[in-house]
Amino acid sequence: MHIGIDVHMCRLTQTGLYSYIWNVLQGLQNLEHPHRITLFLYGQPGMEEPESLRRMIDTFSKAEVQYVWDDLPLKSFSSRYGSSASQAPRWVKQVDRKVLFPMWKKMQMPDSRLTLYASRLARRLYQASTSLEIDVFHHPAGLVFPVSDKANVMTLSDLIPRLFPYYCPGSDEWFKESFDKADQMDIILTYSEHTKQDVAKTLEIDEERIRVIPLAAHHQYRPLDNQEQVQAVLMKHGLGERPYIIYVGSVEARKNVSRLVEAYHLLRQEEPSLEHQLVLVGTKLWLHESIFEVIRNLDLESHVKWLGYVPFEDLPALLNGAELFAFPSLYEGFGLPPLEAMSCGTPVICSRASSLPEVVGDAGLMFDPYRVKDIAEAMHRTLTDSQLRLSLREKGLKRSHMFSWDKTARATLAAYEEAWTRFQSRERQGQTRRDSKPERPKIYKHAHGWVVEQLIRQSYNGTDK
Incomplete structure (x- = not known):
């Protein structure tokens, strides 16, 4: 079984979500299992990543990394002068900084893009998934990537954006699509029985598809004698x-x-x-x-x-x-x-x-x-x-001591295997999901904006010498 895991949000936070993904990956790496794991990142291959994400990727040597990018790459004129853009003539750098970079960034704005590109991310993910033979795709933080045509697992940490929108203005818009498409998941993971009941009641999801997998404290949390x-x-x-x-x-x-x-x-x-x-x-x-x-x-x-x-x-x-x-x-x-x-x-x-x-x-x-x-x-x-x-x-x-990341990882792996079994059962019954025109998730706009700003910043830094 080949498992794909979206780790985009690990670029943006080092709080609970980062800890969750990091520790699950660490647990999966420590377990003996025959499955292959690929980490998915939305963005252009070769882009600079935050130190926290680089550390995560370097730590999990058994996992592969797959970038998905559905736009024109940002390639400067300066990059044609040797291995470093800093070696380019000053006038070339100025063309990059004053013409190329602003023009490229403007082309990425949603309002200025051709309808032709409206579903490129979805198609690109499906192409990557097909070539990599992804069997189970885990969405741990909303639908940055579209629903896979095979097995899907989604983690719903809570329903705060839906239940308490006044406490986090705008967040319900971010996660509305994730909540609305939760019923398309083979398995939904929650951290607690309380959230499971919220999901079942509020999103009208059958409880038999929801698995409660508690979190755990990092091993650094212990009594200190020193x-x-x-x-x-x-x-x-x-x-x-x-x-x-x-x-x-x-x-x-x-x-x-x-x-x-x-x-x-x-x-x-x-x-x-x-x-x-x-x-x-x-x-x-x-x-x-x-x-x-x-x-x-x-x-x-x-x-x-x-x-x-x-x-x-x-x-x-x-x-x-x-x-x-x-x-x-x-x-x-x-x-x-x-x-x-x-x-x-x-x-x-x-x-x-x-x-x-x-x-x-x-x-x-x-x-x-x-x-x-x-x-x-x-x-x-x-x-x-x-x-x-x-x-x-x-x-x-x-x-x-009742909580451990080893237990969390084992239960998560069991959920992946159950999701794959459910997909195979649907496939035998002719109920597989085949969407010829998949739509790009709306939360994608935020992910895309982050990548565009990061690529622009990286390119400006490369020519600022």
């Missing part, structure tokens, strides 16, 4: 002088960080002797402005510290150094940060919303995320009761 190492990371981020409560995740409205800040303020009022800071780790996303407005209005600027994006390798030390991990999210497809905290032995208090009880179980103190007082009480109980903290630490470590 306190000097922990302190070095804390000092790097301006921490260490005061004990702290930590939140890890994007800073956005859906994560309910505003109520966490309000609960922290209430905690300080009710227990003035507590010296704890509240530390927020994560990038700003949709509707984050109101969170920082709450911090200002409550006069907490010196007590709430936002670290922004933190390097992946620093996160275990930050979690180990915290007295408490708080996660107040209103909706999660899984909820990896609480699992990472439990893996470090950090006591966890957590929202009881959506899938989070499946992850945390009885290893964390759960609260109603809509009640500020409930959140404050959970913080107060944990910070003032050393026996409770010890109990949560022990339970968290034990529960974290």
Whole structure:
């Protein structure tokens, strides 16, 4: 069986989706199986890729890489002068920069392209799939590539764009086609039973085609005995002088960080002797402005510290150094940060919303995320009761061992094999999917725009010498 996996989104993020694809690939590489794996990237062969994607590709030596590009290649006049564009005469570079590159970029704009090219990506993918004999195509992040005419597997991490569009404006347009075509998948993967039920109910998908495959914490998340190492990371981020409560995740409205800040303020009022800071780790996303407005209005600027994006390798030390991990999210497809905290032995208090009880179980103190007082009480109980903290630490470590990427990879491989079996059954019954005029997915516009900008940037850099 030949498996194709779309890894385009790994260019754009190093958060949960990147971790999911990376760890599944790592698990597949470690398993003994007869299957061949090809990673699909939309773009022009030879283009420069982000360091994170290059690292991923280099790590998985058993996987092949297939580029799919449905437009004219960007080839400068300068490239004809030796192996480096920098060797070209200055006037040639100027022609490239002032005429060729702007003209090529303009030709890529959707409104300026001929109808003839409307389905080239779909046809090119089918041609590549046919020549490579792709049996199962995995869409882990929406339909960047069209639905294959053989077996298809799609991962739906959550239905946030459909269920909570006001928390992520515009994202439903991105994923509408993926949601609408979910019924064309042979197998759909979700991270939790809660998301499975959302998919079955909201998208009207038969549950027998949905497989729940939980995620796991990276092996770097563990208790750290080297306190000097922990302190070095804390000092790097301006921490260490005061004990702290930590939140890890994007800073956005859906994560309910505003109520966490309000609960922290209430905690300080009710227990003035507590010296704890509240530390927020994560990038700003949709509707984050109101969170920082709450911090200002409550006069907490010196007590709430936002670290922004933190390097992946620093996160275990930050979690180990915290007295408490708080996660107040209103909706999660899984909820990896609480699992990472439990893996470090950090006591966890957590929202009881959506899938989070499946992850945390009885290893964390759960609260109603809509009640500020409930959140404050959970913080107060944990910070003032050393026996409770010890109990949560022990339970968290034990529960974290229930999840592993090896299990995730094995279950994912089983889903690929099941999807292929389903396709073969349909083929025997004459029900195979044969679309002579496949349409290019609408999310393609975003993927195409990213590639165009990357190629232009790469070409300008090549002639800027």
